[in-house]
Amino acid sequence: MANNQIVIIGAGNLATNIAQVFYEKISKEIHIHSRTEGAAKLLANKINAPSYSFDVNDIPFDANLYIISISDDAISEIVNNKTLKEKINNNLVVHTAGSIQANILEKLSANFGIFYPLQTFSRFKKANFKNIPLCLEANSGFNYNRISKIAFQISEDVRKINFEQRKYIHLAAVFANNFSNNMFAIAEEILKEKDIDFDILLPLINETVAKIQKESPKKVQTGPAVRKDTKVMNKHLELLKDNTNLQNIYKFVSKNIEETK
Incomplete structure (x- = not known):
């Protein structure tokens, strides 16, 4: 060269x-x-x-x-x-x-x-x-x-x-980064509608990230879907009644959490 x-x-x-x-x-x-x-x-x-x-x-x-x-x-x-x-x-x-x-x-x-x-x-x-x-x-x-x-x-x-590994790393990264960031964007919009700053969620997000550095994400999953708390989930779905798209996301992710816990 x-x-x-x-x-x-x-x-x-x-x-x-x-x-x-x-x-x-x-x-x-x-x-x-x-x-x-x-x-x-x-x-x-x-x-x-x-x-x-x-x-x-x-x-x-x-x-x-x-x-x-x-x-x-x-x-x-x-x-x-x-x-x-x-x-x-x-x-x-x-x-x-x-x-x-x-x-x-x-x-x-x-x-x-x-x-x-x-x-x-x-x-x-x-x-x-x-x-x-x-x-x-x-x-x-x-x-x-x-x-x-x-x-x-x-x-x-x-x-x-190798390529076989890399394409699955890329797929996993889309779930871990791109999809999670989209969830943050959804959360930000929900809060903005009620004049609440997104920074109220930062300690929660930081704690979640800290936990998954020590334990499997599956092990540290929390929330109403894990508890099968249908009353809380139904209340959340009611709050989303004017946004069918977000309702569907909420239902799909909750179902996935229930099935994989």
Whole structure:
């Protein structure tokens, strides 16, 4: 490999955080590429990257590492880009998606792998990667060692995860993070209707999170569904009488709690 340059393709939430931590811990020679000029420039300026591009023709040739951190659909498109393949020149390329196989990258290079950080990211909040699980995979032991060497400079939690495991990790993460956050959003709306601040629930949420770090979530489940307290549940359903959608969610989740306890 000719240099220490790293090309990051993408400028969204995850790409932003990867760019920040790689610039701090791995290399100052970061090149940002995005289909949108404004997004590429914004991220490059954010981390003081020396260069950026929005045209594939301007992506650096023969960089040390290419990180593709874009949507699943966009990955499926970009791997067929012949210009990008020429730019990569069989150097190491990884993607950061949770539900796409590594071998989709063989269209771009003979050296490829996965760099999947298991965390929720926002471009407006800088992530601390120290304890974020980094799920890695590669098409050879040699390439795995190259990726893991980088990963251990970023996080103390580096794991070798195959695609079968990774797709279920991604599924579980959707339940644990995306769905739970949707429940928080529902709770916030319920409180807002009665002029109550959401922060009244924060001690409850924090205690729940603290408990599941020591016990199985199944063991620490509480509430009317666990107790089979139909009187309380019926009262709650009455309060939701004007929102059939929330009633159905309440019924479904309560039934699931009853059946899995």
